[in-house]
Amino acid sequence: xxxxxxxxxxxxxxxxxxxxxxxxxxxxxxxxxxxxxxxxxxxxxxxxxxxxxxxxxxxxxxxxxxxxxxxxxxxxxxxxxxxxxxxxxxxxxxxxxxxxxxxxxxxxxxxxxxxxxxxxxxxxxxxxxxxxxxxxxxxxxxxxxxxxxxxxxxxxxxxxxxxxxxxxxxxxxxxxxxxxxxxxxxxxxxxxxxxxxxxxxxxxxxxxxxxxxxxxxxxxxxxxxxxxxxxxxxxxxxxxxxxxxxxxxxxxxxxxxxxxxxxxxxxxxxxxxxxxxxxxxxxxxxxxxxxxxxxxxxxxxxxxxxxxxxxxxxxxxxxxxxxxxxxxxxxxxxxxxxxxxxxxxxxxxxxxxxxxxxxxxxxxxxxxxxxxxxxxxxxxxxxxxxxxxxxxxxxxxxxxxxxxxxxxxxxxxxxxx
Amino acid sequence: xxxxxxxxxxxxxxxxxxxxxxxxxxxxxxxxxxxxxxxxxxxxxxxxxxxxxxxxxxxxxxxxxxxxxxxxxxxxxxxxxxxxxxxxxxxxxxxxxxxxxxxxxxxxxxxxxxxxxxxxxxxxxxxxxxxxxxxxxxxxxxxxxxxxxxxxxxxxxxxxxxxxxxxxxxxxxxxxxxxxxxxxxxxxxxxxxxxxxxxxxxxxxxxxxxxxxxxxxxxxxxxxxxxxxxxxxxxxxxxxxxxxxxxxxxxxxxxxxxxxxxxxxxxxxxxxxxxxxxxxxxxxxxxxxxxxxxxxxxxxxxxxxxxxxxxxxxxxxxxxxxxxxxxxxxxxxxxxxxxxxxxxxxxxxxxxxxxxxxxxxxxxxxxxxxxxxxxxxxxxxxxxxxxxxxxxxxxxxxxxxxxxxxxxxxxxxxxxx
Numbered sequence: 001x002x003x004x005x006x007x008x009x010x011x012x013x014x015x016x017x018x019x020x021x022x023x024x025x026x027x028x029x030x031x032x033x034x035x036x037x038x039x040x041x042x043x044x045x046x047x048x049x050x051x052x053x054x055x056x057x058x059x060x061x062x063x064x065x066x067x068x069x070x071x072x073x074x075x076x077x078x079x080x081x082x083x084x085x086x087x088x089x090x091x092x093x094x095x096x097x098x099x100x101x102x103x104x105x106x107x108x109x110x111x112x113x114x115x116x117x118x119x120x121x122x123x124x125x126x127x128x129x130x131x132x133x134x135x136x137x138x139x140x141x142x143x144x145x146x147x148x149x150x151x152x153x154x155x156x157x158x159x160x161x162x163x164x165x166x167x168x169x170x171x172x173x174x175x176x177x178x179x180x181x182x183x184x185x186x187x188x189x190x191x192x193x194x195x196x197x198x199x200x201x202x203x204x205x206x207x208x209x210x211x212x213x214x215x216x217x218x219x220x221x222x223x224x225x226x227x228x229x230x231x232x233x234x235x236x237x238x239x240x241x242x243x244x245x246x247x248x249x250x251x252x253x254x255x256x257x258x259x260x261x262x263x264x265x266x267x268x269x270x271x272x273x274x275x276x277x278x279x280x281x282x283x284x285x286x287x288x289x290x291x292x293x294x295x296x297x298x299x300x301x302x303x304x305x306x307x308x309x310x311x312x313x314x315x316x317x318x319x320x321x322x323x324x325x326x327x328x329x330x331x332x333x334x335x336x337x338x339x340x341x342x343x344x345x346x347x348x349x350x351x352x353x354x355x356x357x358x359x360x361x362x363x364x365x366x367x368x369x370x371x372x373x374x375x376x377x378x379x380x381x382x383x384x385x386x387x388x389x390x391x392x393x394x395x396x397x398x399x400x401x402x403x404x405x406x407x408x409x410x411x412x413x414x415x416x417x
Numbered sequence: 418x419x420x421x422x423x424x425x426x427x428x429x430x431x432x433x434x435x436x437x438x439x440x441x442x443x444x445x446x447x448x449x450x451x452x453x454x455x456x457x458x459x460x461x462x463x464x465x466x467x468x469x470x471x472x473x474x475x476x477x478x479x480x481x482x483x484x485x486x487x488x489x490x491x492x493x494x495x496x497x498x499x500x501x502x503x504x505x506x507x508x509x510x511x512x513x514x515x516x517x518x519x520x521x522x523x524x525x526x527x528x529x530x531x532x533x534x535x536x537x538x539x540x541x542x543x544x545x546x547x548x549x550x551x552x553x554x555x556x557x558x559x560x561x562x563x564x565x566x567x568x569x570x571x572x573x574x575x576x577x578x579x580x581x582x583x584x585x586x587x588x589x590x591x592x593x594x595x596x597x598x599x600x601x602x603x604x605x606x607x608x609x610x611x612x613x614x615x616x617x618x619x620x621x622x623x624x625x626x627x628x629x630x631x632x633x634x635x636x637x638x639x640x641x642x643x644x645x646x647x648x649x650x651x652x653x654x655x656x657x658x659x660x661x662x663x664x665x666x667x668x669x670x671x672x673x674x675x676x677x678x679x680x681x682x683x684x685x686x687x688x689x690x691x692x693x694x695x696x697x698x699x700x701x702x703x704x705x706x707x708x709x710x711x712x713x714x715x716x717x718x719x720x721x722x723x724x725x726x727x728x729x730x731x732x733x734x735x736x737x738x739x740x741x742x743x744x745x746x747x748x749x750x751x752x753x754x755x756x757x758x759x760x761x762x763x764x765x766x767x768x769x770x771x772x773x774x775x776x777x778x779x780x781x782x783x784x785x786x787x788x789x790x791x792x793x794x795x796x797x798x799x800x801x802x803x804x805x806x807x808x809x810x811x812x813x814x815x816x817x818x819x820x821x822x823x824x825x826x827x828x829x830x831x832x833x834x
Contacts, residue, residue: 043496046498046500047496047497047498047500047545047546047547048496048497048498049495049496073496074496075494075495075496075497076494076495076496077492077493077494077495077507077509078466078492078493078494078495078542079460079464079465079466079490079491079492079493079506080464080465080492080509081463081464081465083463083464089496090494092494092497119555119556120537120541120555120556120559121541121544121545121555122541122545123541124537124538124539124540124541124542124544124545124555125495125541125542125545127538127541128464128538128539128541128542129464130464138536138537138538138541138555138559139536139537139559139560139562139563139566142537142555142556142559142560143556143559143560143566145556146556149556149560149570149753149754151573152569152570152573152574152753153566153569153570153573155573156568156569156570156572156573157569170665336566336569337566
């Protein structure tokens with residue numbers, strides 16, 4: 001059988017650009033090369049797409065001008081029917097005169113994090129073109145990205161979630177926080193979050209109205225919607241990944257308890273831990289210096305950040321009932337919203353009262369949560385997880401094509417014709 | 418000021434292809450040509466995109482081989498940064514040697530109905546490219562398309578909706594309806610619907626388990642999910658369109674009560690009424706003969722189907738409380754799920770008990786529900802509605818670009834850098 005080619009897409013016009021690079025490189029490292037060829041497609045901050053050998057490996061991933069000259073700019077055409085042609089990107093400007101004009105691939109492996117990638121938007125590109133892709137589809141991804149809609153659906157499905165107040169930045173006019181919070185009853189301490197960003201980006205604990213106002217100004221720089229929830233005292237977090245790629249049944253990974261010093265797990269905690277300080281981001285082509293860049297500088301450091309963060313696996317203090325609540329809630333979140341890939345479902349717990357609430361769902365979690373699957377019983381190595389996700393993409397390509405069989409559909413609708 | 422160009426997209430790989438053609442032609446007819454230039458982009462059943470003069474008008478819209486020869490095949494490139502270039506489609510095969518190589522446009526007006534169009538998928542293409550587009554975004558469109566998720570969210574928001582049982586077609590293996598319905602308690606009569614299709618496609622009333630099984634076989638030819646609801650006795654339907662394009666506030670159109678003979682408003686009722694019978698579909702390039710094709714054959718008949726269907730505007734029997742329930746529920750459906758354009762929100766009512774439930778939301782309703790706005794107080798002519806929708810697309814392009822200001826976002830996240 002011919003080897004299939006997996007195009008790994010990463011980067012993107014997102015605040016989580018750098019974390020996506022880590023995920024993309026990790027996937028390309030772990031993928032079974034005896035089964036699959038790999039084509040990296042890197043999307044820069046401006047939305048330009050690149051392909052090239054240098055993008056494949058952590059030790060060569062280095063978007064200096066010299067390296068960028070070795071890359072090809074590519075585009076993906078919408079309006080071309082791939083049913084009689086293998087999916088491909090067109091090379092629109094080549095680094096060398098000789099080289100491929102088309103980058104063929106069979107499956108798109110989406111390793112994006114954050115908006116325009118994890119949020120269902122780029123999934124629309126591959127769905128429109130009917131190219132199989134790894135990870136949740138337009139619908140599930142766009143819902144998971146929205147913390148409020150996720151909670152409303154799961155509340156309706158009987159999953160425990162905290163109450164919330166949703167606040168919207170005005171579409172036109174000045175930002176007047178006093179006006180926005182008028183008429184709402186907040187109890188403090190409260191937790192302020194952007195509705196549409198993942199990775200704890202912009203999450204703040206506030207103790208009073210002044211702090212709430214300051215936090216909202218910050219959130220509205222990031223997102224047009226903010227939510228305010230009661231702050232959970234004696235906070236402990238538990239995360240679990242879910243997947244239905246192995247045999248169609250939804251299964252859960254090991255449960256992790258992140259360990260940290262602050263009251264709230266911050267963006268930097270989740271992704272920057274272990275990385276040395278410094279302004280090396282520019283080395284990696286990021287427009288904005290970021291210490292995340294340093295993580296990419298060597299293969300040994302690849303698994304730092306989220307994966308290297310302090311954590312306890314399968315924490316012993318969880319009662320059977322708590323564990324069941326976590327696993328069942330995670331499965332419902334996958335089933336009802338129709339996710340694919342390996343979303344990570346995050347819970348918050350008041351460790352004194354024992355209460356647990358589903359907090360949020362990460363469509364494409366940092367490092368694809370591979371470390372949770374490697375700690376599962378039975379253990380799922382990252383390479384095996386990737387295999388299963390690619391298989392699932394093929395299976396659900398059938399779902400993408402659900403309207404292709406128009407003849408059969410029309411026959412059912414108009415049996416007399 | 419230069420005239421802006423509006424690209425009207427219609428057709429598509431959907432069971433509602435023909436109805437979308439009607440909507441596209443109606444928009445192009447009504448659009449203010451003193452303000453806007455128009456480029457039609459027609460998507461055929463195979464997913465190929467076409468542009469050409471013949472596509473603009475009902476009296477020339479006729480996809481015979483001869484006409485098809487006058488059209489250009491076009492593609493929309495993903496991975497090209499349109500921030501320094503006006504959005505455009507590339508012409509990939511031209512009808513004549515001389516002619517434009519690029520079809521420039523400023524706003525994409527999506528006049529799709531049904532899957533891959535109304536469902537948020539093609540919205541992902543324009544969102545990825547950051548091109549302003551008319552009608553709901555990826556998130557709202559994908560939720561509105563799913564009747565169950567819409568109900569779960571709105572139930573959580575306090576909107577009255579009927580209870581439902583969701584059934585899934587197995588992803589692998591044979592279709593065994595007995596196995597699928599096992600363990601559920603159904604009461605008859607019940608109403609069986611595909612979860613992810615609009616326009617009453619495939620909706621059936623069933624009186625017993627045998628009929629349920631037969632209906633489910635049909636539904637699973639159309640969709641991978643089916644829902645079963647209690648059938649509403651003494652059924653009356655009320656529809657209302659919502660829009661926030663006029664000044665940012667969500668407003669409602671006139672309320673209509675469709676009048677029909679059958680127990681359930683069928684697909685053919687909604688769209689085929691007034692069209693003569695015949696197998697003229699092939700004349701219009703549809704792979705499958707469809708009487709809908711006949712509707713397009715002359716300007717005078719353009720507004721038939723949904724728009725010409727029997728209906729009563731602002732029905733007098735509605736009490737103030739019922740009317741308020743309908744209008745408030747419709748506004749919540751728009752607000753909470755974040756819709757744009759002019760979705761039509763459909764309600765069912767038991768006319769004896771007076772109970773009302775929100776039934777479903779049509780992201781892009783037939784003929785954009787222009788007739789409901791023309792019957793509103795104050796009256797909104799179709800041309801004015803289109804103007805407002807185009808303005809709204811520009812305003813929400815800001816939302817699309819919410820992550821463009823990464824510098825500001827990073828500064829908020831990492832103030833020390």
